[in-house]
Amino acid sequence: MEVTVSNLENVQLGHIVAQDIFANTKSPIIAQNTVIRPVHLLILEAFQVKNVLIKEPESANETSEEINSSIPTAPPMTKKERYANIFERNYKNAIQQIKKEFFNWEAGAHIDITKVRGFFLPLLDNALQDRTVIYDLNAYSVPEDYIYHHCIATGLIAAVITQKLGYERGIIIQMGLAGLLADCGMAKVERRIRNKVSMLSESEFKEVQRHPYHSLNMIKMIPVLKDAMKLAIYQHHERLDGSGYPGGNKAESISKFAQIIAVSDVFHAMTSERLYRTRASTFKVVEMIRESEFGKFDMDVVQSLINVVADLPLNTQVELSNLEKAEVMFINQYALTRPLVKVLSTGELLDLSQHRAIYINRVLK
Incomplete structure (x- = not known):
C-alpha cells in the first residue's frame, strides 16, 4: 500500500491509519491500522489534527472487508439486555x-x-x-x-x-x-x-x-x-x-x-x-x-x-447532567468518567474533561 501524508479535509472513509495518532496524549487517540469511519473523522476534528499519515487499500474489496472487520461486535449494552430479565427476577x-x-x-x-x-x-x-x-x-x-x-x-x-x-x-x-x-x-x-x-x-x-x-x-x-x-x-x-x-x-x-x-x-x-x-x-x-x-x-x-463504571463502548448513548442526550465518541484514559461526547440535539462535540460543570447523569438503555 502507498503511504501518504493527507490533510484532514482529504482523509476519506476507508483510508487506513499508517501510524498511531497522538494529540498531546500519552496514548493514541486513533491506533495504527484503524480503518477510518465517521467517528474517527469527528475525533480528528475535535483534537484539531491537521495532517494524517494514511494508506489506501489496494482494492475496493479490501476496503469493504477492513471496514467490516473494524466495526466492533455487539457492545456490552446488548449483553446487558440479554441478562436483564434473569437478573431482575433473581434480584427481586x-x-x-x-x-x-x-x-x-x-x-x-x-x-x-x-x-x-x-x-x-x-x-x-x-x-x-x-x-x-x-x-x-x-x-x-x-x-x-x-x-x-x-x-x-x-x-x-x-x-x-x-x-x-x-x-x-x-x-x-x-x-x-x-x-x-x-x-x-x-x-x-x-x-x-x-x-x-x-x-x-x-x-x-x-x-x-x-x-x-x-x-x-x-x-x-x-x-x-x-x-x-x-x-x-x-x-x-x-x-x-x-x-x-x-x-x-x-x-x-x-x-x-x-x-x-x-x-x-x-x-x-x-x-x-x-x-x-x-x-x-x-x-x-x-x-x-x-x-x-x-x-x-x-x-x-x-x-x-x-474502571467498571466508566467502561463505556464508543457510541454508547448517555444523558448528561444538563439533560441533553449525547453519544460517547472517545474515552479519555486519564479521565475515564469524562469522555468526549457528541450532543445529539446539536451535533456539538463536548470534551467533558474540559467542561467540569457537566457530567454523565446516566447511561441510556
Missing part, C-alpha cells in the same frame, strides 16, 4: 428473601448462611457475567426498604470490584457474601433509628456506629466465611485517615477486603435515593469518592470501581 427474589432474613435476625435468629448463599449466588453470577448491571442498582432501590437493597447491592458491588482487582473466584464469592452481611448488625438497631428522616441525635448515631460489633457477633461462628472476611465486615466503616469507626484505625491496620466493602458501601449509599435525600449520578459519585474523599479510601479499589 433476593430482596424478598433478605427482608425475611432481616426480620428473623431482629427476632434473634442466627444467620442461615446456606439459605443466604442459595438466593444470592445466582444473582452474583449474573453480575459477574455482566458487570454493567451495577449501573442500575440504584434504580431498583426503594427508600422505605433501603437497608435490604443496600445489603444485596453492596455484596454485588464488592464482588465486581474484587473480580476487577484480579482475585480468584473463591475470594470473589466470599467478598460478595461479606459485602451482603456487612450491615447485618443493623438488624440489632431499632427500626425507629434506621428509618429516621431527620438528623440523628448523638446517642442515636452512637447506636448506629455499634452495628459493626453486632455484625461481627452475628457472623463470627459461620465456618464457611473466612476470618479475613469477618475482619473486613468488622472494619468496613474504618477509613485510612483514621476518621472511621468503630476503632478509628488507620492505613495498614485496615484490611484490603475491608476497603473493598467500604467503597462498595459508600458508592451504593450515595447513588441511592434515601428517605432524606435524592440519589446522585453514578459518575458524579465515583468522582467524589476519588477527589472529595481522597485519603479515606484505597485508591486501587477506587480506580477499579471507576
